[in-house]
Amino acid sequence: MALAWFICPYKRMNPGKTPPTRYCAMDDFTVDIRADGGDWDETEILGDHAIVKVRAETTTLTTINAAPGFMRIPTHTDLMATLGGLTAGQRNAILNKLEALGYSNAEVVAALPANWQAVTLGQVLRFAATRRLKPRYDSGTDTIICDGAEQPVKSIDHVHERVL
Numbered sequence: 001m002a003l004a005w006f007i008c009p010y011k012r013m014n015p016g017k018t019p020p021t022r023y024c025a026m027d028d029f030t031v032d033i034r035a036d037g038g039d040w041d042e043t044e045i046l047g048d049h050a051i052v053k054v055r056a057e058t059t060t061l062t063t064i065n066a067a068p069g070f071m072r073i074p075t076h077t078d079l080m081a082t083l084g085g086l087t088a089g090q091r092n093a094i095l096n097k098l099e100a101l102g103y104s105n106a107e108v109v110a111a112l113p114a115n116w117q118a119v120t121l122g123q124v125l126r127f128a129a130t131r132r133l134k135p136r137y138d139s140g141t142d143t144i145i146c147d148g149a150e151q152p153v154k155s156i157d158h159v160h161e162r163v164l
Contacts, residue, residue, distance in 0.1 A: 004064075006053075006064065007073070009025050010048045012144060024042045026040055033054060045131075046132055047101030048144075073124075082121075083120065103128070132151050
């Protein structure tokens with residue numbers, strides 16, 4: 001059994017129904033994860049996405065990583081592990097994802113040291129889990145938009161402890 005951290009989107013649960021609801025897209029893999037004897041937990045973040053920790057077989061984690069919109073944090077599962085071993089491309093992919101979700105470059109630079117040799121996985125995930133925005137339904141476009149007031153976020157440490 002292996003562990004992995006992912007950033008994944010939320011999806012609309014009931015197309016055509018009003019009001020619609022959303023769910024973490026990792027739930028699309030719950031049957032496979034449970035068949036492995038695994039589990040997962042998540043916390044919602046900006047950009048209508050979640051940070052998710054998964055325990056499953058390696059083949060299941062590979063399948064999940066191939067899903068559209070999913071990003072696996074490469075090679076790291078321990079929150080205290082430094083990300084210094086990541087390639088420049090892997091670090092840039094994480095930074096680009098954070099910015100695409102709505103975190104400004106200035107926020108990232110202020111929160112995380114420029115030298116990623118000392119940055120831990122926990123620092124990056126805790127930064128990403130600083131806030132989320134309340135979703136609302138826009139009936140004119142029939143879409144769910146996350147642009148409301150800031151909402152509480154489940155802590156990364158809680159997610160980490162739930163999936164060991």
